[in-house]
Amino acid sequence: MADQGRRAVRPARSLASGGGAVGDGAGGGFFQTTFGRFSARNWALIFLIMMIVVFSFTGRGFFDIVNFQNIIHLSTGAFLLAAAETLVVITGGIDLSIGYVYGLASVLGAKVMQILGAGGMALPGVIALGMLAALLASILPGLGNGLLITRFKVPPFIATMGMWGICNGVTLFLSDGFMPVMGAPSQINDIGNSYFLYIDPSRSVSFFSKPPHITMTNIRSILRLVPNSLFLTLLVLLILGFVMSRTRFGRHTYAIGGSMDAAVRAGIDVDRHLVMIYAISSFVSGIAGLFNLFQTGIGNYTPSGANYELMAVAAVVIGGASLTGGKGRILGTAVGVLVLAVLENGLQIAGISAFYRYIGVGVLLTIAVIIDRAFPDLF
Amino acid sequence: MHTDSADQKSSLQERLGRNWIAIFILLLVLLFSVSSRAFFSIDTAQLIFFNGTEVFLLGIAELFVIITGGIDLSVGFVMGFSTVVTSKLIVMFAGLGFSPLASILAGSAAMMVIGLFPGLVNGWLVAYLRVPAFIATFSMLGVTHGISELMTQGIPTKNLPSLAGIIGNGSFLYIAPNGALSFFARPQVARGQTVIAILPNMVVFAFFFILIFAFILGRMKFGRHLYAIGGNIDAATRSGINVKHDLVKAYVISSLFASLAGVSYVMKYITGKPDAGANMLLEAIAAVVIGGASMAGGSGTVGRTILGALVIAILETGLRIIGMQTFMTYILVGAILILAVIIDQVFPNRNR
Numbered sequence: 184m185a186d187q188g189r190r191a192v193r194p195a196r197s198l199a200s201g202g203g204a205v206g207d208g209a210g211g212g213f214f215q216t217t218f219g220r221f222s223a224r225n226w227a228l229i230f231l232i233m234m235i236v237v238f239s240f241t242g243r244g245f246f247d248i249v250n251f252q253n254i255i256h257l258s259t260g261a262f263l264l265a266a267a268e269t270l271v272v273i274t275g276g277i278d279l280s281i282g283y284v285y286g287l288a289s290v291l292g293a294k295v296m297q298i299l300g301a302g303g304m305a306l307p308g309v310i311a312l313g314m315l316a317a318l319l320a321s322i323l324p325g326l327g328n329g330l331l332i333t334r335f336k337v338p339p340f341i342a343t344m345g346m347w348g349i350c351n352g353v354t355l356f357l358s359d360g361f362m363p364v365m366g367a368p369s370q371i372n373d374i375g376n377s378y379f380l381y382i383d384p385s386r387s388v389s390f391f392s393k394p395p396h397i398t399m400t401n402i403r404s405i406l407r408l409v410p411n412s413l414f415l416t417l418l419v420l421l422i423l424g425f426v427m428s429r430t431r432f433g434r435h436t437y438a439i440g441g442s443m444d445a446a447v448r449a450g451i452d453v454d455r456h457l458v459m460i461y462a463i464s465s466f467v468s469g470i471a472g473l474f475n476l477f478q479t480g481i482g483n484y485t486p487s488g489a490n491y492e493l494m495a496v497a498a499v500v501i502g503g504a505s506l507t508g509g510k511g512r513i514l515g516t517a518v519g520v521l522v523l524a525v526l527e528n529g530l531q532i533a534g535i536s537a538f539y540r541y542i543g544v545g546v547l548l549t550i551a552v553i554i555d556r557a558f559p560d561l562f
Numbered sequence: 563m564h565t566d567s568a569d570q571k572s573s574l575q576e577r578l579g580r581n582w583i584a585i586f587i588l589l590l591v592l593l594f595s596v597s598s599r600a601f602f603s604i605d606t607a608q609l610i611f612f613n614g615t616e617v618f619l620l621g622i623a624e625l626f627v628i629i630t631g632g633i634d635l636s637v638g639f640v641m642g643f644s645t646v647v648t649s650k651l652i653v654m655f656a657g658l659g660f661s662p663l664a665s666i667l668a669g670s671a672a673m674m675v676i677g678l679f680p681g682l683v684n685g686w687l688v689a690y691l692r693v694p695a696f697i698a699t700f701s702m703l704g705v706t707h708g709i710s711e712l713m714t715q716g717i718p719t720k721n722l723p724s725l726a727g728i729i730g731n732g733s734f735l736y737i738a739p740n741g742a743l744s745f746f747a748r749p750q751v752a753r754g755q756t757v758i759a760i761l762p763n764m765v766v767f768a769f770f771f772i773l774i775f776a777f778i779l780g781r782m783k784f785g786r787h788l789y790a791i792g793g794n795i796d797a798a799t800r801s802g803i804n805v806k807h808d809l810v811k812a813y814v815i816s817s818l819f820a821s822l823a824g825v826s827y828v829m830k831y832i833t834g835k836p837d838a839g840a841n842m843l844l845e846a847i848a849a850v851v852i853g854g855a856s857m858a859g860g861s862g863t864v865g866r867t868i869l870g871a872l873v874i875a876i877l878e879t880g881l882r883i884i885g886m887q888t889f890m891t892y893i894l895v896g897a898i899l900i901l902a903v904i905i906d907q908v909f910p911n912r913n914r
Contacts, residue, residue, distance in 0.1 A: 346896065347896065348895050351896075
């Protein structure tokens with residue numbers, strides 16, 4: 184036992200001397216055991232579980248099904264944005280525009296619904312056309328990014344940063360300068376905020392909508408399970424996760440991120456593939472923005488300094504991806520999102536100023552990378 | 563004969579391509595002057611520089627890091643951090659019984675020292691722990707944002723001495739209608755007469771530091787080392803440059819300039835708030851890239867970055883004068899940023 188503890192110190196020492204000297208830590212010890220390898224590889228998951236345990240003691244109401252559903256429900260946007268970013272990061276690129284594509288989809292959807300609704304169109308038509316407009320428009324920034332990066336050889340950082348400015352400008356134009364867009368039909372709110380199952384302990388069970396006898400006054404008496412947002416999150420994450428791990432498209436994405444030259448020589452149409460990746464990233468961000476409209480009922484532009492895209496990158500990196508490309512998993516990213524979300528929620532419930540979460544994100548992110556640097560052979 | 567003229571033609575094209583940014587600025591000025599009579603004047607020219615002080619300072623902040631091949635995402639929030647700390651310090655010194663001028667000077671000077679620390683940590687993470695610059699500086703963004711939010715608790719700093727605003731919005735030189743000159747203080751004149759103000763204080767403040775660091779980057783060994791590191795870090799190491807040391811210095815200079823931008827903001831707007839520089843990151847990086855630097859490192863100069871920042875400053879002030887809304891600025895800055903990179907690929911020798 185003591186022996187194991189002493190050996191475990193060794194990688195920590197080489198960690199302090201920088202990534203280069205790590206090779207000598209591979210001689211054996213804790214990080215060579217199955218459990219050690221697992222814990223180093225999945226430190227984010229272990230950290231998440233530790234956080235949940237700690238927060239359960241620090242704040243009343245944290246360890247509660249209602250609170251957990253809240254965390255998931257409020258993180259829908261973060262899940263989708265981070266999943267989108269994961270694809271791009273795996274190719275070795277970066278997409279800084281997703282945060283503003285998110286706002287663009289939300290505002291454009293609301294605007295179209297507002298105009299069509301005022302024009303007297305039937306409700307299903309209004310919602311369907313609003314969604315269609317937002318989703319179609321959200322592909323465009325991604326196509327633009329992809330073409331700039333492949334045809335015009337603009338570095339991803341610059342291309343997507345320029346697109347960030349353009350999307351932000353268009354969004355502000357649509358929202359008449361810093362005004363949330365109102366006037367979308369209120370029924371979308373019901374879709375965005377409903378749960379799969381409502382259980383009234385005294386009377387009945389119902390699906391997808393509140394039992395009619397429930398009003399605002401006795402709403403606390405029913406148990407709501409599985410928010411609709413969870414289905415959306417799971418759907419998107421499962422599809423992307425399946426594509427990345429089980430299909431040729433996914434394998435090609437990893438190949439491009441691992442070595443662009445090798446991917447070209449292996450006959451992959453890299454340019455076409457990259458355009459698709461950026462388009463998908465943008466599209467998924469559009470879905471996230473549209474769902475934000477369904478959740479809040481208003482079209483929200485992305486406030487300056489919100490840094491949604493950087494938070495997404497943070498989740499991706501905490502989830503084990505590397506910014507140099509070729510590495511990363513959708514599941515890891517989901518854990519990364521949860522780490523950030525639980526951190527925020529737990530601090531709030533413990534009564535600690537939520538501002539500590541900004542600091543927490545910074546510290547976690549740096550630890551993530553140092554761990555990644557220190558154990559390159561583990562991943 | 564034929565080849566000669568072709569050569570001449572291509573060299574002319576190349577010269578145009580290399581200096582497209584200057585031509586672009588001329589076109590912008592021409593365009594705005596045609597659309598608004600009020601645009602072409604000394605006052606507007608000074609306003610452009612006055613409004614753009616933070617863009618100039620943050621552009622230089624970003625330049626030093628981009629030359630080394632890195633990136634500093636924290637500049638905007640280090641600037642916000644600086645506005646909070648500077649204003650709190652000034653209020654604190656004033657509360658201790660210092661005169662307004664003394665507390666402003668002491669607060670700003672103290673901030674310039676505190677402002678070195680975010681860069682020190684960034685540089686240490688990047689150079690010694692080999693954390694990618696993107697991650698290290700994003701972490702610093704979070705930390706500085708968190709600390710400044712904790713310090714203000716959501717309320718922008720108040721109760722600064724009014725002298726701060728007088729300094730921040732005043733000018734270096736005033737010319738009264740009778741030809742009398744006065745420095746720093748606006749002369750009293752009869753109603754209806756106009757005083758000509760020349761050189762806003764904050765522009766002088768900004769360019770004082772920018773010129774010093776232009777000299778350091780362009781003329782001193784340290785500057786050459788930065789270009790060498792950005793060009794090829796292995797070669798730089800092998801040629802005996804203390805790469806880790808110089809990298810840390812680059813990040814420290816970056817956070818110093820971000821702090822200066824914060825000090826300038828406090829003087830101009832007499833308040834401090836965490837998100838003062840929240841949307842400045844795009845503009846800071848755009849200034850450097852429009853100025854012809856490559857994100858891969860090894861290129862970029864202070865002069866060209868100033869030109870790049872000038873494009874953004876002219877756009878912002880010009881669009882406001884002709885009555886356009888802010889959203890056009892975002893769209894145009896984004897589009898010009900992308901265009902700049904594309905044009906530079908057509909004329910790759912711009913920085914030689």
